[in-house]
Amino acid sequence: MRTRVIAAALLLIGVTALAIGLSLDQGALILELLNTMSQAGTAGMPQL
Amino acid sequence: MSEEKTVSERESLLKKRLAIHPVRVARRIVQVFFFVALNAGIVGVLNEAEWFAPIAASPPIASLLSIIEYWGAVVQSYFFVLPILQTYSNPATVSTGLFSLLQIRIISGFFPFLEIGVLLITVLLVGRGFCGWVCPFGTLQDIIAKAPTKKWRIDPNLNKDLAEIKYYLLGVILVLCTWIGISTVQGTAEGLKNALGALADGPFDAISPAATIDTLFSWMIIEGVMPTLDNIVGFLSMPIFFWIRVGFLLFIVFLSMFIPRAFCRYFCPMGALAAIFSKYSFFGYTRKPHLCDKLRVCEEQCPMGIRILQEDWMQIRSRECINCGICWASCPLKAIKPTVS
Numbered sequence: 297m298r299t300r301v302i303a304a305a306l307l308l309i310g311v312t313a314l315a316i317g318l319s320l321d322q323g324a325l326i327l328e329l330l331n332t333m334s335q336a337g338t339a340g341m342p343q344l
Numbered sequence: 345m346s347e348e349k350t351v352s353e354r355e356s357l358l359k360k361r362l363a364i365h366p367v368r369v370a371r372r373i374v375q376v377f378f379f380v381a382l383n384a385g386i387v388g389v390l391n392e393a394e395w396f397a398p399i400a401a402s403p404p405i406a407s408l409l410s411i412i413e414y415w416g417a418v419v420q421s422y423f424f425v426l427p428i429l430q431t432y433s434n435p436a437t438v439s440t441g442l443f444s445l446l447q448i449r450i451i452s453g454f455f456p457f458l459e460i461g462v463l464l465i466t467v468l469l470v471g472r473g474f475c476g477w478v479c480p481f482g483t484l485q486d487i488i489a490k491a492p493t494k495k496w497r498i499d500p501n502l503n504k505d506l507a508e509i510k511y512y513l514l515g516v517i518l519v520l521c522t523w524i525g526i527s528t529v530q531g532t533a534e535g536l537k538n539a540l541g542a543l544a545d546g547p548f549d550a551i552s553p554a555a556t557i558d559t560l561f562s563w564m565i566i567e568g569v570m571p572t573l574d575n576i577v578g579f580l581s582m583p584i585f586f587w588i589r590v591g592f593l594l595f596i597v598f599l600s601m602f603i604p605r606a607f608c609r610y611f612c613p614m615g616a617l618a619a620i621f622s623k624y625s626f627f628g629y630t631r632k633p634h635l636c637d638k639l640r641v642c643e644e645q646c647p648m649g650i651r652i653l654q655e656d657w658m659q660i661r662s663r664e665c666i667n668c669g670i671c672w673a674s675c676p677l678k679a680i681k682p683t684v685s
Contacts, residue, residue: 300685303624307468314461322449322458326424327431327441329448336549337433337444339542340585341559342567 367671375483382480384416386436395568428479429467429614431549434558437543443614447546450521455529471625472618476666481554482608488600496602503649505608510616516612520547548613553593619663626684631657635679642671
Protein backbone atom coordinates (compact mmCIF):
# COMPACT_ATOMS: atom_id res chain seq x y z
CA MET A 297 0.00 0.00 0.00
CA ARG A 298 2.80 2.40 0.98
CA THR A 299 4.63 1.64 -2.27
CA ARG A 300 1.51 2.40 -4.31
CA VAL A 301 0.98 5.74 -2.54
CA ILE A 302 4.61 6.71 -3.20
CA ALA A 303 4.29 5.58 -6.84
CA ALA A 304 1.11 7.65 -7.31
CA ALA A 305 2.76 10.69 -5.72
CA LEU A 306 5.84 10.31 -7.95
CA LEU A 307 3.63 10.02 -11.03
CA LEU A 308 1.83 13.20 -10.05
CA ILE A 309 5.16 14.98 -9.56
CA GLY A 310 6.33 13.65 -12.94
CA VAL A 311 3.26 14.86 -14.82
CA THR A 312 3.46 18.27 -13.10
CA ALA A 313 7.18 18.60 -13.87
CA LEU A 314 6.60 17.65 -17.51
CA ALA A 315 3.77 20.19 -17.80
CA ILE A 316 5.95 22.94 -16.29
CA GLY A 317 8.89 21.94 -18.53
CA LEU A 318 6.76 22.08 -21.67
CA SER A 319 5.13 25.38 -20.67
CA LEU A 320 8.63 26.85 -20.18
CA ASP A 321 9.47 25.61 -23.69
CA GLN A 322 12.31 23.49 -22.32
CA GLY A 323 11.86 21.12 -25.26
CA ALA A 324 13.26 23.76 -27.60
CA LEU A 325 16.75 23.15 -26.18
CA ILE A 326 16.71 19.58 -27.50
CA LEU A 327 16.44 20.52 -31.16
CA GLU A 328 18.92 23.34 -30.63
CA LEU A 329 21.42 20.89 -29.13
CA LEU A 330 20.88 18.29 -31.83
CA ASN A 331 21.81 20.92 -34.40
CA THR A 332 25.03 21.89 -32.66
CA MET A 333 28.05 19.82 -31.76
CA SER A 334 28.87 19.70 -28.07
CA GLN A 335 32.36 20.33 -26.77
CA ALA A 336 31.91 17.53 -24.23
CA GLY A 337 30.95 14.60 -26.40
CA THR A 338 33.66 15.29 -28.95
CA ALA A 339 36.35 16.47 -26.52
CA GLY A 340 39.76 15.04 -27.29
CA MET A 341 38.44 13.23 -30.36
CA PRO A 342 39.65 13.79 -33.94
CA GLN A 343 37.83 16.79 -35.45
CA LEU A 344 34.91 15.95 -37.73
CA MET B 345 30.34 -37.86 -18.81
CA SER B 346 26.57 -38.43 -18.67
CA GLU B 347 26.24 -35.45 -16.33
CA GLU B 348 28.12 -33.29 -18.84
CA LYS B 349 25.80 -34.52 -21.57
CA THR B 350 22.76 -33.68 -19.45
CA VAL B 351 24.07 -30.14 -18.82
CA SER B 352 24.79 -29.69 -22.52
CA GLU B 353 21.32 -31.00 -23.47
CA ARG B 354 19.72 -28.67 -20.93
CA GLU B 355 21.61 -25.68 -22.34
CA SER B 356 20.66 -26.67 -25.88
CA LEU B 357 16.97 -26.94 -24.94
CA LEU B 358 17.18 -23.57 -23.17
CA LYS B 359 18.74 -21.93 -26.22
CA LYS B 360 15.99 -23.33 -28.46
CA ARG B 361 13.27 -22.15 -26.11
CA LEU B 362 14.80 -18.69 -25.77
CA ALA B 363 15.25 -18.34 -29.54
CA ILE B 364 11.53 -18.71 -30.25
CA HIS B 365 10.03 -17.12 -27.14
CA PRO B 366 7.78 -14.20 -28.20
CA VAL B 367 9.23 -11.76 -25.64
CA ARG B 368 12.76 -12.49 -26.81
CA VAL B 369 11.82 -12.10 -30.50
CA ALA B 370 9.86 -8.89 -29.79
CA ARG B 371 12.78 -7.47 -27.79
CA ARG B 372 15.25 -8.19 -30.57
CA ILE B 373 12.98 -6.46 -33.13
CA VAL B 374 12.52 -3.40 -30.88
CA GLN B 375 16.26 -3.26 -30.15
CA VAL B 376 17.23 -3.42 -33.83
CA PHE B 377 14.60 -0.83 -34.77
CA PHE B 378 15.73 1.69 -32.14
CA PHE B 379 19.42 0.99 -32.68
CA VAL B 380 19.06 1.89 -36.36
CA ALA B 381 16.40 4.60 -36.01
CA LEU B 382 18.09 6.48 -33.15
CA ASN B 383 21.29 6.59 -35.21
CA ALA B 384 19.55 7.37 -38.50
CA GLY B 385 21.72 10.46 -38.87
CA ILE B 386 24.41 8.00 -39.97
CA VAL B 387 22.93 8.41 -43.47
CA GLY B 388 23.97 12.07 -43.44
CA VAL B 389 27.41 11.08 -42.12
CA LEU B 390 27.78 8.47 -44.86
CA ASN B 391 26.74 10.98 -47.52
CA GLU B 392 29.61 13.22 -46.39
CA ALA B 393 32.10 10.41 -47.06
CA GLU B 394 33.53 10.49 -50.59
CA TRP B 395 34.20 6.74 -50.70
CA PHE B 396 30.52 6.02 -50.01
CA ALA B 397 29.12 7.98 -53.02
CA PRO B 398 29.37 5.08 -55.56
CA ILE B 399 27.86 2.63 -53.05
CA ALA B 400 24.96 4.98 -52.25
CA ALA B 401 24.15 5.21 -55.97
CA SER B 402 23.05 1.57 -56.17
CA PRO B 403 19.22 1.25 -55.93
CA PRO B 404 19.02 -1.31 -53.05
CA ILE B 405 21.38 0.72 -50.85
CA ALA B 406 19.55 3.96 -51.73
CA SER B 407 16.22 2.35 -50.73
CA LEU B 408 17.70 1.05 -47.49
CA LEU B 409 19.05 4.51 -46.63
CA SER B 410 15.63 6.04 -47.34
CA ILE B 411 13.96 3.54 -44.98
CA ILE B 412 16.52 4.32 -42.25
CA GLU B 413 15.94 8.06 -42.71
CA TYR B 414 12.16 7.51 -42.47
CA TRP B 415 12.55 5.50 -39.24
CA GLY B 416 14.78 8.27 -37.89
CA ALA B 417 12.17 10.92 -38.71
CA VAL B 418 9.47 8.88 -36.92
CA VAL B 419 11.63 8.43 -33.81
CA GLN B 420 12.61 12.12 -33.78
CA SER B 421 8.95 13.14 -33.93
CA TYR B 422 7.75 10.96 -31.06
CA PHE B 423 10.82 10.12 -28.96
CA PHE B 424 12.99 13.24 -29.05
CA VAL B 425 14.15 12.61 -25.48
CA LEU B 426 14.44 9.13 -23.97
CA PRO B 427 15.89 7.71 -20.74
CA ILE B 428 18.79 6.04 -22.55
CA LEU B 429 22.52 6.61 -22.95
CA GLN B 430 22.65 8.66 -26.14
CA THR B 431 24.74 11.81 -26.38
CA TYR B 432 23.37 14.70 -28.41
CA SER B 433 26.88 15.36 -29.72
CA ASN B 434 26.73 12.03 -31.57
CA PRO B 435 26.80 13.15 -35.23
CA ALA B 436 24.48 10.27 -36.17
CA THR B 437 21.81 10.73 -33.50
CA VAL B 438 18.25 11.91 -34.18
CA SER B 439 17.25 11.89 -30.51
CA THR B 440 18.96 12.72 -27.26
CA GLY B 441 19.49 10.80 -24.05
CA LEU B 442 17.83 12.16 -20.95
CA PHE B 443 21.02 12.18 -18.90
CA SER B 444 22.94 14.14 -21.51
CA LEU B 445 20.17 16.74 -21.55
CA LEU B 446 19.89 16.80 -17.76
CA GLN B 447 23.58 17.66 -17.41
CA ILE B 448 23.46 20.51 -19.90
CA ARG B 449 20.24 21.88 -18.35
CA ILE B 450 21.69 22.01 -14.83
CA ILE B 451 25.02 23.39 -16.07
CA SER B 452 23.12 26.17 -17.88
CA GLY B 453 21.56 27.16 -14.55
CA PHE B 454 18.01 25.91 -15.22
CA PHE B 455 15.92 23.47 -13.20
CA PRO B 456 15.40 20.27 -15.28
CA PHE B 457 11.58 20.11 -15.12
CA LEU B 458 11.22 18.38 -18.50
CA GLU B 459 13.85 15.74 -17.74
CA ILE B 460 12.43 14.96 -14.29
CA GLY B 461 8.96 14.65 -15.82
CA VAL B 462 10.05 12.30 -18.60
CA LEU B 463 12.17 10.26 -16.18
CA LEU B 464 9.43 9.77 -13.58
CA ILE B 465 6.66 9.00 -16.07
CA THR B 466 8.68 6.47 -18.11
CA VAL B 467 10.27 4.76 -15.11
CA LEU B 468 6.98 4.48 -13.24
CA LEU B 469 5.26 3.01 -16.29
CA VAL B 470 7.89 0.57 -17.56
CA GLY B 471 10.66 0.55 -14.95
CA ARG B 472 14.09 0.37 -16.54
CA GLY B 473 12.52 -1.13 -19.66
CA PHE B 474 14.21 1.49 -21.84
CA CYS B 475 17.61 0.16 -20.67
CA GLY B 476 16.64 -3.36 -21.69
CA TRP B 477 14.72 -2.69 -24.89
CA VAL B 478 15.73 0.66 -26.39
CA CYS B 479 19.18 1.89 -25.29
CA PRO B 480 21.58 1.53 -28.27
CA PHE B 481 24.60 1.11 -25.99
CA GLY B 482 22.76 -1.68 -24.18
CA THR B 483 22.06 -3.33 -27.53
CA LEU B 484 25.71 -2.98 -28.44
CA GLN B 485 26.67 -4.75 -25.20
CA ASP B 486 24.18 -7.53 -25.98
CA ILE B 487 25.87 -7.97 -29.38
CA ILE B 488 29.34 -8.02 -27.76
CA ALA B 489 28.12 -10.58 -25.22
CA LYS B 490 27.48 -12.96 -28.14
CA ALA B 491 31.27 -13.40 -28.40
CA PRO B 492 32.10 -17.07 -27.81
CA THR B 493 33.82 -16.49 -24.49
CA LYS B 494 33.34 -18.27 -21.20
CA LYS B 495 31.25 -15.87 -19.13
CA TRP B 496 32.55 -14.97 -15.68
CA ARG B 497 30.44 -16.02 -12.73
CA ILE B 498 30.51 -12.96 -10.49
CA ASP B 499 29.84 -13.60 -6.81
CA PRO B 500 26.37 -12.11 -6.11
CA ASN B 501 27.65 -10.06 -3.15
CA LEU B 502 30.52 -8.68 -5.21
CA ASN B 503 28.10 -7.94 -8.05
CA LYS B 504 25.90 -6.00 -5.62
CA ASP B 505 28.88 -4.05 -4.29
CA LEU B 506 30.20 -3.24 -7.76
CA ALA B 507 26.72 -2.07 -8.82
CA GLU B 508 27.05 0.71 -6.23
CA ILE B 509 29.80 2.34 -8.36
CA LYS B 510 27.23 3.83 -10.72
CA TYR B 511 25.36 5.53 -7.86
CA TYR B 512 28.56 7.18 -6.60
CA LEU B 513 29.36 8.21 -10.20
CA LEU B 514 25.88 9.69 -10.54
CA GLY B 515 26.32 11.61 -7.27
CA VAL B 516 29.66 13.08 -8.33
CA ILE B 517 28.29 14.11 -11.76
CA LEU B 518 25.19 15.76 -10.27
CA VAL B 519 27.22 17.62 -7.63
CA LEU B 520 29.64 18.84 -10.31
CA CYS B 521 26.80 19.94 -12.62
CA THR B 522 25.01 21.75 -9.76
CA TRP B 523 28.24 23.52 -8.79
CA ILE B 524 28.76 24.73 -12.37
CA GLY B 525 25.04 25.65 -12.63
CA ILE B 526 25.10 27.77 -9.45
CA SER B 527 28.32 29.45 -10.63
CA THR B 528 26.67 30.16 -14.00
CA VAL B 529 23.69 31.82 -12.31
CA GLN B 530 26.04 33.88 -10.13
CA GLY B 531 28.13 34.81 -13.18
CA THR B 532 31.32 33.32 -11.75
CA ALA B 533 31.51 30.15 -13.83
CA GLU B 534 34.25 31.16 -16.25
CA GLY B 535 37.20 30.26 -14.02
CA LEU B 536 35.58 26.99 -12.97
CA LYS B 537 34.80 26.05 -16.58
CA ASN B 538 38.38 26.80 -17.63
CA ALA B 539 39.66 24.61 -14.82
CA LEU B 540 37.33 21.73 -15.71
CA GLY B 541 37.96 21.94 -19.46
CA ALA B 542 35.88 19.41 -21.44
CA LEU B 543 34.16 18.22 -18.25
CA ALA B 544 32.46 21.61 -17.90
CA ASP B 545 30.14 20.93 -20.87
CA GLY B 546 28.82 17.66 -19.46
CA PRO B 547 31.04 15.74 -17.05
CA PHE B 548 29.83 12.33 -18.11
CA ASP B 549 29.50 13.04 -21.83
CA ALA B 550 33.20 13.89 -21.87
CA ILE B 551 34.14 10.32 -20.91
CA SER B 552 31.03 8.39 -21.98
CA PRO B 553 32.00 5.29 -23.99
CA ALA B 554 28.81 5.74 -26.02
CA ALA B 555 29.91 9.26 -27.05
CA THR B 556 33.42 7.99 -27.76
CA ILE B 557 32.31 5.19 -30.05
CA ASP B 558 29.74 7.40 -31.82
CA THR B 559 32.17 10.23 -32.48
CA LEU B 560 35.10 8.01 -33.39
CA PHE B 561 33.02 5.80 -35.66
CA SER B 562 31.47 8.80 -37.46
CA TRP B 563 34.92 10.35 -37.91
CA MET B 564 36.30 7.10 -39.33
CA ILE B 565 33.40 6.92 -41.82
CA ILE B 566 33.87 10.48 -43.02
CA GLU B 567 37.65 10.26 -43.23
CA GLY B 568 37.60 6.70 -44.57
CA VAL B 569 40.26 5.78 -42.03
CA MET B 570 41.75 2.34 -42.40
CA PRO B 571 44.36 0.96 -39.98
CA THR B 572 47.47 1.73 -42.05
CA LEU B 573 50.87 2.48 -40.53
CA ASP B 574 50.47 6.22 -41.22
CA ASN B 575 47.13 6.26 -39.41
CA ILE B 576 48.58 4.42 -36.44
CA VAL B 577 51.39 7.01 -36.23
CA GLY B 578 48.74 9.76 -36.48
CA PHE B 579 46.70 8.18 -33.71
CA LEU B 580 49.74 7.92 -31.45
CA SER B 581 50.08 11.71 -31.56
CA MET B 582 46.52 12.22 -30.26
CA PRO B 583 46.14 14.00 -26.88
CA ILE B 584 46.12 11.97 -23.66
CA PHE B 585 42.40 12.68 -23.11
CA PHE B 586 41.66 10.81 -26.35
CA TRP B 587 43.51 7.76 -25.03
CA ILE B 588 41.72 7.91 -21.68
CA ARG B 589 38.39 7.83 -23.53
CA VAL B 590 39.43 5.08 -25.93
CA GLY B 591 40.94 3.13 -23.02
CA PHE B 592 37.68 3.33 -21.06
CA LEU B 593 35.71 2.25 -24.16
CA LEU B 594 38.02 -0.73 -24.75
CA PHE B 595 37.79 -1.65 -21.07
CA ILE B 596 33.98 -1.70 -21.32
CA VAL B 597 34.05 -3.73 -24.55
CA PHE B 598 36.44 -6.23 -22.93
CA LEU B 599 34.29 -6.52 -19.79
CA SER B 600 31.11 -6.93 -21.85
CA MET B 601 32.59 -10.00 -23.54
CA PHE B 602 32.78 -11.74 -20.17
CA ILE B 603 30.07 -10.01 -18.11
CA PRO B 604 26.77 -9.33 -19.93
CA ARG B 605 25.72 -5.68 -19.66
CA ALA B 606 28.83 -4.82 -17.65
CA PHE B 607 28.47 -1.08 -18.25
CA CYS B 608 24.77 -1.10 -17.34
CA ARG B 609 25.51 -3.08 -14.18
CA TYR B 610 28.39 -1.05 -12.80
CA PHE B 611 28.92 2.29 -14.53
CA CYS B 612 25.82 3.74 -16.21
CA PRO B 613 24.67 6.92 -14.39
CA MET B 614 21.48 7.04 -16.49
CA GLY B 615 20.65 3.54 -15.28
CA ALA B 616 21.44 4.60 -11.71
CA LEU B 617 19.09 7.57 -11.99
CA ALA B 618 16.27 5.37 -13.31
CA ALA B 619 17.02 2.69 -10.70
CA ILE B 620 16.29 5.10 -7.84
CA PHE B 621 12.63 5.16 -8.88
CA SER B 622 12.25 1.78 -10.62
CA LYS B 623 11.18 -0.06 -7.46
CA TYR B 624 7.96 2.00 -7.61
CA SER B 625 7.25 0.95 -11.21
CA PHE B 626 3.75 -0.29 -12.01
CA PHE B 627 5.21 -2.90 -14.36
CA GLY B 628 7.28 -5.80 -13.14
CA TYR B 629 7.55 -9.56 -12.89
CA THR B 630 6.01 -11.98 -10.43
CA ARG B 631 7.26 -15.45 -9.46
CA LYS B 632 4.66 -18.07 -8.65
CA PRO B 633 6.08 -20.05 -5.70
CA HIS B 634 3.84 -23.07 -6.30
CA LEU B 635 5.29 -23.49 -9.82
CA CYS B 636 8.90 -22.62 -8.97
CA ASP B 637 11.23 -25.55 -8.30
CA LYS B 638 14.17 -23.21 -7.64
CA LEU B 639 16.13 -24.48 -10.63
CA ARG B 640 17.84 -21.05 -10.76
CA VAL B 641 17.74 -20.97 -14.59
CA CYS B 642 16.33 -17.41 -14.35
CA GLU B 643 19.24 -16.31 -12.15
CA GLU B 644 21.78 -17.90 -14.48
CA GLN B 645 20.27 -16.17 -17.51
CA CYS B 646 19.63 -12.74 -15.96
CA PRO B 647 22.00 -10.29 -17.73
CA MET B 648 22.06 -8.06 -14.65
CA GLY B 649 22.97 -10.87 -12.24
CA ILE B 650 19.91 -10.37 -10.02
CA ARG B 651 19.23 -13.00 -7.34
CA ILE B 652 15.63 -13.44 -8.42
CA LEU B 653 14.81 -16.16 -5.88
CA GLN B 654 15.69 -13.80 -3.03
CA GLU B 655 13.30 -11.14 -4.32
CA ASP B 656 9.72 -10.80 -3.14
CA TRP B 657 7.73 -13.36 -5.19
CA MET B 658 4.73 -11.03 -5.57
CA GLN B 659 6.73 -8.50 -7.55
CA ILE B 660 10.41 -8.63 -8.40
CA ARG B 661 11.33 -5.10 -7.42
CA SER B 662 15.09 -5.13 -7.80
CA ARG B 663 16.28 -1.69 -8.88
CA GLU B 664 18.81 -3.45 -11.14
CA CYS B 665 16.05 -5.11 -13.21
CA ILE B 666 15.97 -3.83 -16.81
CA ASN B 667 12.69 -5.63 -17.62
CA CYS B 668 14.31 -7.54 -20.47
CA GLY B 669 12.03 -10.53 -19.82
CA ILE B 670 14.79 -13.14 -20.10
CA CYS B 671 13.81 -14.64 -16.72
CA TRP B 672 10.25 -15.00 -18.02
CA ALA B 673 11.41 -16.57 -21.30
CA SER B 674 13.97 -18.90 -19.74
CA CYS B 675 11.90 -20.44 -16.93
CA PRO B 676 11.08 -24.04 -18.00
CA LEU B 677 8.24 -24.21 -15.45
CA LYS B 678 6.68 -20.90 -16.52
CA ALA B 679 6.81 -19.68 -12.93
CA ILE B 680 7.73 -16.08 -13.86
CA LYS B 681 5.14 -13.81 -15.46
CA PRO B 682 4.87 -10.08 -16.14
CA THR B 683 2.55 -8.18 -13.87
CA VAL B 684 1.02 -4.71 -13.58
CA SER B 685 0.18 -3.45 -10.10
